[in-house]
Amino acid sequence: xxxxxxxxxxxxxxxxxxxxxxxxxxxxxxxxxxxxxxxxxxxxxxxxxxxxxxxxxxxxxxxxxxxxxxxxxxxxxxxxxxxxxxxxxxxxxxxxxxxxxxxxxxxxxxxxxxxxxxxxxxxxxxxxxxxxxxxxxxxxxxxxxxxxxxxxxxxxxxxxxxxxxxxxxxxxxxxxxxxxxxxxxxxxxxxxxxxxxxxxxxxxxxxxxxxxxxxxxxxxxxxxxxxxxxxxxxxxxxxxxxxxxxxxxxxxxxxxxxxxxxxxxxxxxxxxxxxxxxxxxxxxxxxxxxxxxxxxxxxxxxxxxxxxxxxxxxxxxxxxxxxxxxxxxxxxxxxxxxxxxxxxxxxxxxxxxxxxxxxxxxxxxxxxxxxxxxxxxxxxxxxxx
Amino acid sequence: xxxxxxxxxxxxxxxxxxxxxxxxxxxxxxxxxxxxxxxxxxxxxxxxxxxxxxxxxxxxxxxxxxxxxxxxxxxxxxxxxxxxxxxxxxxxxxxxxxxxxxxxxxxxxxxxxxxxxxxxxxxxxxxxxxxxxxxxxxxxxxxxxxxxxxxxxxxxxxxxxxxxxxxxxxxxxxxxxxxxxxxxxxxxxxxxxxxxxxxxxxxxxxxxxxxxxxxxxxxxxxxxxxxxxxxxxxxxxxxxxxxxxxxxxxxxxxxxxxxxxxxxxxxxxxxxxxxxxxxxxxx
Numbered sequence: 001x002x003x004x005x006x007x008x009x010x011x012x013x014x015x016x017x018x019x020x021x022x023x024x025x026x027x028x029x030x031x032x033x034x035x036x037x038x039x040x041x042x043x044x045x046x047x048x049x050x051x052x053x054x055x056x057x058x059x060x061x062x063x064x065x066x067x068x069x070x071x072x073x074x075x076x077x078x079x080x081x082x083x084x085x086x087x088x089x090x091x092x093x094x095x096x097x098x099x100x101x102x103x104x105x106x107x108x109x110x111x112x113x114x115x116x117x118x119x120x121x122x123x124x125x126x127x128x129x130x131x132x133x134x135x136x137x138x139x140x141x142x143x144x145x146x147x148x149x150x151x152x153x154x155x156x157x158x159x160x161x162x163x164x165x166x167x168x169x170x171x172x173x174x175x176x177x178x179x180x181x182x183x184x185x186x187x188x189x190x191x192x193x194x195x196x197x198x199x200x201x202x203x204x205x206x207x208x209x210x211x212x213x214x215x216x217x218x219x220x221x222x223x224x225x226x227x228x229x230x231x232x233x234x235x236x237x238x239x240x241x242x243x244x245x246x247x248x249x250x251x252x253x254x255x256x257x258x259x260x261x262x263x264x265x266x267x268x269x270x271x272x273x274x275x276x277x278x279x280x281x282x283x284x285x286x287x288x289x290x291x292x293x294x295x296x297x298x299x300x301x302x303x304x305x306x307x308x309x310x311x312x313x314x315x316x317x318x319x320x321x322x323x324x325x326x327x328x329x330x331x332x333x334x335x336x337x338x339x340x341x342x343x344x345x346x347x348x349x350x351x352x353x354x355x356x357x358x359x360x361x362x363x364x365x366x367x368x369x370x371x372x373x374x375x376x377x378x379x380x381x382x383x384x385x
Numbered sequence: 386x387x388x389x390x391x392x393x394x395x396x397x398x399x400x401x402x403x404x405x406x407x408x409x410x411x412x413x414x415x416x417x418x419x420x421x422x423x424x425x426x427x428x429x430x431x432x433x434x435x436x437x438x439x440x441x442x443x444x445x446x447x448x449x450x451x452x453x454x455x456x457x458x459x460x461x462x463x464x465x466x467x468x469x470x471x472x473x474x475x476x477x478x479x480x481x482x483x484x485x486x487x488x489x490x491x492x493x494x495x496x497x498x499x500x501x502x503x504x505x506x507x508x509x510x511x512x513x514x515x516x517x518x519x520x521x522x523x524x525x526x527x528x529x530x531x532x533x534x535x536x537x538x539x540x541x542x543x544x545x546x547x548x549x550x551x552x553x554x555x556x557x558x559x560x561x562x563x564x565x566x567x568x569x570x571x572x573x574x575x576x577x578x579x580x581x582x583x584x585x586x587x588x589x590x591x592x593x594x595x596x597x598x599x600x601x602x603x604x605x606x607x608x609x610x611x612x613x614x615x616x617x618x619x620x621x622x623x624x625x626x627x628x629x630x631x632x633x634x635x636x637x638x639x640x641x642x643x644x645x646x647x648x649x650x651x652x653x654x655x656x657x658x659x660x661x662x663x664x665x666x667x668x
Binding site: 101380 | 422424425426427442443445446504505508509510525527528610611612614618619622623624625626627628629
C-alpha cells in the first residue's frame with residue numbers, strides 16, 4: 001500500500017513532541033477563537049507570493065480547502081502534502097457540526113474536505129450535501145484495518161461517505177491544584193462544584209450536543225435525550241449554573257492554560273494536550289456517561305477540487321502520516337496500522353485509550369440530537385439568558 | 386447625451402450596488418421573517434407572526450445591546466474629545482501629522498488580533514495580576530460587561546476622534562480670540578464657541594460608533610466569553626447553530642427597525658441642539 005512502512009524513529013518522535021510543545025501555543029492563538037481566525041489563514045493563502053512553491057507541478061491544482069476543528073492536525077503533514085503534490089492546504093476552523101452543516105446548507109463554502117462526526121452523516125446524505133467516496137481513489141484506505149465501531153457511521157444505506165479520521169471521548173478537564181489535588185468523577189459533581197467553590201472558574205462548550213448532553217447526564221438521563229421534561233430539567237440546571245461560569249466557549253485551552261479557568265467540558269485530545277503540558281490538569285470521564293464519537297474524512301458534494309480532496313484524504317490515511325497526526329492531536333486512532341506504529345507509552349495512555357469499563361457508559365451522538373429544534377433553541381436561550 | 390441621462394449613468398453603479406447589496410437582501414430577510422424553521426434547519430416560506438411573537442426570548446440580547454451601545458458611544462466620546470481637541474487646537478503643527486498617524490496605526494492590524502490581545506491583558510495573568518501586586522485581590526475582568534466595554538472603547542476610539550478632530554481643525558481660531566477679547570473666560574469660550582461649533586463632528590462620530598456597535602459581534606464574543614450577549618451574537622447563533630433562519634430574520638428585522646427609530650430620534654435631538662441636518666456628514 002505505502003512505499004515506506006518504517007516506524008518513526010525515537011529521535012523523530014521526540015522532535016515531533018518537542019515541536020508540538022513549542023508550536024502549539026502560537027498555533028492556538030490564531031486557529032481558535034470563533035473560527036474567524038481562519039480568516040487570517042485564508043488571507044495568507046490568497047496572496048500568491050506567500051504560498052509555498054510546489055516541488056513539481058501536480059495535476060490536482062494548486063490548493064485544497066479543509067474545514068476542520070481546532071487543535072486537530074500536525075501542520076508539518078500539510079507542508080509535506082504541499083511538497084509532494086504542489087497543492088497548498090487551506091485550513092478553515094469551526095466550533096461545531098451545526099456550524100458546518102449550516103454553512104453547507106447555505107451553499108458555496110468552497111470546501112473540498114471536511115471532518116464530520118458520526119451522528120451527522122444521515123442528515124448530510126438526506127440533504128444531498130455529501131459525496132459518496134470512490135474507494136479506488138483512496139489506495140491507503142484498508143477497511144479491514146479499522147475497528148467497525150468507529151467506522152460504521154461513515155456508511156449510509158450501504159454506501160461509503162466517510163473514512164475514519166480518529167475517535168475520542170467527551171469528558172471534563174479539571175485543574176486538581178484547586179481541589180486539594182483531587183479530580184472529580186461525575187457530571188453531577190461538575191455542576192455542583194461549579195456552583196460552589198469553583199464559581200467563576202468553569203467553562204462549558206458553545207455546542208449544544210455536549211453542553212446540554214452533560215447537563216442531561218448530571219440527572220442520569222441519556223446524553224442524546226430529546227424528551228421535553230428531561231430537556232426542561234437540563235435547561236433549569238444550565239440557567240442556574242450560568243452566573244457561575246467563566247465562559248461559554250469551545251476554545252477552552254487558553255483559559256485552562258493561563259489559570260483563569262479550573263474546570264471545563266473537554267474533548268479527550270485537548271485533555272491529553274493539556275495534561276502533557278500541565279500534569280495538574282486531569283482528564284476524566286463522567287461516570288453517568290457522556291459522549292464517545294468518531295470523526296471522518298469526507299468530501300462535500302459542492303467541492304470543485306475533488307481530485308485534490310481525494311489526494312489529501314489518501315495522504316492523511318497513510319499510517320506514517322497518520323501517526324504524526326495522533327502525536328499532535330492526542331486522539332485515539334481506529335486504524336490498527338497506525339496504532340502499531342505508536343510508541344508504547346501512548347498505547348497504554350489512560351487519556352487516549354481509556355479502560356473499556358470507563359467507555360461503556362458513553363453514548364455515540366444520535367442523528368436526532370443534531371436536528372432537534374428544541375435542543376437548538378434551548379442552547380440559544382441558555383446563551384442569551 | 387442629455388444632462389438627465391448622464392446623471393442616471395453616473396448614479397447607476399451606486400444604485401445597482403444599493404439594489405443588489407442592500408435592498409434585495411433586506412427584502413429577503415423581511416420575507417424570511419414570516420416563515421418557519423425547516424425540519425433540518427433553514428427556512429420554509431409561510432405567513433406567520435410566530436417568529437415575532439417569540440422575540441421576548443431574545444430580550445437579554447436586545448437589552449445588552451441597547452445598554453452597552455450607548456454607554457460605549459458616550460465613553461468613547463468622553464475619551465475622544467479631549468484627544469481630538471489636543472490634536473486640533475493645542476498640538477504643535479510639526480507633530481500633528483505624526484500624532485494623527487499614531488491614532489490610525491491600530492487600524493493596520495485586524496480588530497480580531499487586537500481584541501485577542503485584550504484577552505491576555507484582561508485575563509488573570511494580565512492587569513488583575515498587576516493589581517494583585519499592589520494589594521487589590523480577586524478582581525475578575527475578562528468575560529464581564531466591563532471587558533466588553535473596554536474592547537469597544539479601544540476598537541472604536543479612532544472613529545470618534547477623527548470627525549471631532551476635523552470639525553475642531555476647521556474651527557476659525559479668530560473666533561476664539563474674539564471671544565477672549567470680549568472678556569470671556571477660557572471655559573466660557575469653550576462652552577459657547579468651541580463646543581457648539583464641534584457638534585457636527587460629535588454627531589457624526591457618535592452616529593458612526595453607535596450604528597456599528599448595534600451590530601457588534603466580535604468584541605462580545607471574544608471579551609465577553611459567550612456570556613455578554615449582543616443581538617449580533619444571537620443572530621450568529623440563530624443562523625449557524627440552531628439554523629432557525631426564520632427566527633433569525635425576525636430578530637434582524639427588529640434590530641433594523643430599532644436602529645431606524647433610534648437614529649431618527651437622535652437626528653431630531655441633534656438638529657434641535659443647533660447643528661443643521663446637513664452638517665452631519667453621514668446622513
